[in-house]
Amino acid sequence: MSRLHPAFCNVRTFIRIAIGATALLLASCTLLSAHGPSQAENKPIDPPQSGILHLDAPGATVSSPFFLRDRFYGIALSGGGSRAANFSAATMQNLDEFGLLRGADMISSVSGGGLAGAYYALNSPAMDWDVLRKKLNTDFLAMFLRRWAAPWHWPTAAFTDRTKTDVMADVFDEVLFSRKTYSDLPSNSPVFLANATDITAGGERAVFSNEYFLNTLGSSLVDIRIATAVATSAAFPGVFDSVTFQRFRPANIFEPRFGTSQWQPPSYVHLIDGGASDNLGVETLWDAALTELYGNAFKSMPDQLAGKPCVIISIDANAPNTSARFERIADERSGTDRIFNRNIFDAIDALFEHRRQDTLIKMGLAQKEFGIFASENFGDMSENYVDRTRVGTFDVPVNCRPESDAVRCHVDFSKPVPPVRRLSFQCFVWHIALDEVAGVGVKLEDSSTTEFVSGKYRRGGLVRLERLVTQTETNWKLSGPENCSSEQLQDGLYTAARVLVRDDEKSRFALCDYILRAGLIKDPTLCKKQFAPTDVELGVIAKNPSLVNFAAPVTRTANLPVRCVVPQNPLPHTEH
Numbered sequence: 372m373s374r375l376h377p378a379f380c381n382v383r384t385f386i387r388i389a390i391g392a393t394a395l396l397l398a399s400c401t402l403l404s405a406h407g408p409s410q411a412e413n414k415p416i417d418p419p420q421s422g423i424l425h426l427d428a429p430g431a432t433v434s435s436p437f438f439l440r441d442r443f444y445g446i447a448l449s450g451g452g453s454r455a456a457n458f459s460a461a462t463m464q465n466l467d468e469f470g471l472l473r474g475a476d477m478i479s480s481v482s483g484g485g486l487a488g489a490y491y492a493l494n495s496p497a498m499d500w501d502v503l504r505k506k507l508n509t510d511f512l513a514m515f516l517r518r519w520a521a522p523w524h525w526p527t528a529a530f531t532d533r534t535k536t537d538v539m540a541d542v543f544d545e546v547l548f549s550r551k552t553y554s555d556l557p558s559n560s561p562v563f564l565a566n567a568t569d570i571t572a573g574g575e576r577a578v579f580s581n582e583y584f585l586n587t588l589g590s591s592l593v594d595i596r597i598a599t600a601v602a603t604s605a606a607f608p609g610v611f612d613s614v615t616f617q618r619f620r621p622a623n624i625f626e627p628r629f630g631t632s633q634w635q636p637p638s639y640v641h642l643i644d645g646g647a648s649d650n651l652g653v654e655t656l657w658d659a660a661l662t663e664l665y666g667n668a669f670k671s672m673p674d675q676l677a678g679k680p681c682v683i684i685s686i687d688a689n690a691p692n693t694s695a696r697f698e699r700i701a702d703e704r705s706g707t708d709r710i711f712n713r714n715i716f717d718a719i720d721a722l723f724e725h726r727r728q729d730t731l732i733k734m735g736l737a738q739k740e741f742g743i744f745a746s747e748n749f750g751d752m753s754e755n756y757v758d759r760t761r762v763g764t765f766d767v768p769v770n771c772r773p774e775s776d777a778v779r780c781h782v783d784f785s786k787p788v789p790p791v792r793r794l795s796f797q798c799f800v801w802h803i804a805l806d807e808v809a810g811v812g813v814k815l816e817d818s819s820t821t822e823f824v825s826g827k828y829r830r831g832g833l834v835r836l837e838r839l840v841t842q843t844e845t846n847w848k849l850s851g852p853e854n855c856s857s858e859q860l861q862d863g864l865y866t867a868a869r870v871l872v873r874d875d876e877k878s879r880f881a882l883c884d885y886i887l888r889a890g891l892i893k894d895p896t897l898c899k900k901q902f903a904p905t906d907v908e909l910g911v912i913a914k915n916p917s918l919v920n921f922a923a924p925v926t927r928t929a930n931l932p933v934r935c936v937v938p939q940n941p942l943p944h945t946e947h
Contacts, residue, residue: 411617430556447652448484455483455688461868485601492563511847534612540602565600566645589619613641680889681798832907853934
């Protein structure tokens with residue numbers, strides 16, 4: 372019998388070793404950790420860190436151990452993928468033009484809004500808005516897919532605990548954050564808080580703050596990447612994986628969390644998209660306002676919470692009508708939907724929308740039904756105009772409970788049961804929402820026929836603009852109506868922000884008057900700066916104009932599908 376060539380034997384041996392190693396890895400599911408021994412993103416607190424925990428990452432600290440503030444000014448950025456990232460950046464840029472961003476103490480973000488919020492927190496006060504705008508037109512989804520699907524990534528995906536969310540965090544770092552951590556947040560920038568949802572705690576909010584990491588995880592936030600926080604906040608169920616953090620609990624309860632090497636058996640939290648608990652990001656600001664203005668613990672039951680100035684600006688990129696393209700289709704399924712139907716995402720969006728409406732109602736900004744006072748047709752578009760409220764003051768309810776060592780207070784909308792006592796404090800809120808663009812031009816002056824026609828023409832442009840931006844998809848790239856380029860969609864989002872801040876003088880002036888009375892500004896000149904109304908020339912038409920007259924008369928905007936055409940006159944550029 373002939374002998375095998377030595378080279379063949381070597382190859383055969385290598386194949387056997389490879390098969391054995393593969394079988395071993397598969398049998399153990401995951402042997403290799405990309406996140407360290409605990410397979411979690413965080414590490415326990417080292418003894419030398421214990422005394423300075425509240426000082427090591429001031430850019431994510433809600434409560435100060437030394438003093439209470441005499442004012443609170445918070446910005447909330449909603450979720451919504453690249454649509455939210457661009458709209459949040461554009462709105463903050465317009466607020467900055469009127470001096471309404473520089474005084475912000477805190478930015479609370481969810482999902483896509485976190486791209487703009489974190490970038491601003493890292494780069495203000497020397498902020499270059501044009502650079503951010505260029506970065507936010509990136510196709511993050513394509514970058515993610517190239518990394519995830521690359522053959523050299525397959526062993527990592529198969530044999531380590533590295534997740535799709537980790538890959539997206541790396542994409543965010545490459546484009547925006549350069550692997551910066553919470554220790555890199557400047558002390559003179561607003562506190563940045565990314566919101567996630569803890570699926571191991573019944574869907575409670577989990578906030579990337581020093582307080583959450585200290586009190587819940589027994590860990591430090593200082594080494595956590597900004598990109599990890601933003602990607603966790605955007606870990607949409609079914610698309611991205613949850614992100615794991617370990618709770619480090621001392622085995623000896625009499626040796627509290629610092630200076631011990633003995634820990635209880637491992638316990639973990641798993642975090643997903645923050646939109647599941649609050650897609651607006653405002654509830655974190657309610658809690659932070661109470662903590663920073665009044666504190667959470669008192670020696671005795673307080674009689675009242677004194678009226679300190681409190682401002683919340685809610686930048687809302689919610690687009691409740693992104694499924695409008697299905698309104699005239701009997702079977703909305705695509706070919707792939709027959710294998711896995713993507714209507715699960717429509718169901719999640721519906722839950723997010725219901726949660727959003729409940730939050731707006733708590734702030735006095737939404738109603739179950741709106742009374743229509745005008746309904747008009749603009750050629751191939753129609754619009755039902757409703758009287759919505761975008762600004763106002765609301766009571767934040769606080770329940771205070773006597774405990775053995777102090778009276779503990781927290782924001783709570785549930786009815787108090789004795790001995791719990793209900794108190795409250797007031798905040799001014801301005802809700803800047805994508806789906807209210809057309810409403811800014813709702814009223815027309817009848818002073819002359821020329822002005823009436825001009826006003827109606829402008830309002831028709833706003834109707835088309837609202838159609839475009841609310842039909843921009845929730846995705847990690849700018850995509851939406853038929854034939855629309857990412858540049859057209861970005862221009863639309865930036866123009867919508869310009870309309871909602873510049874042109875909505877009623878809301879902006881109301882905020883200016885409030886902060887002037889509160890002593891937050893001395894001169895309202897910049898804040899009340901006026902411009903000519905924005906004229907929108909937009910290459911958008913109804914996708915099927917023949918169907919426009921068949922829209923059901925409902926109390927909310929009838930958002931029929933649109934498509935883009937080559938505009939004769941482009942959208943106005945929104946550089947300042």
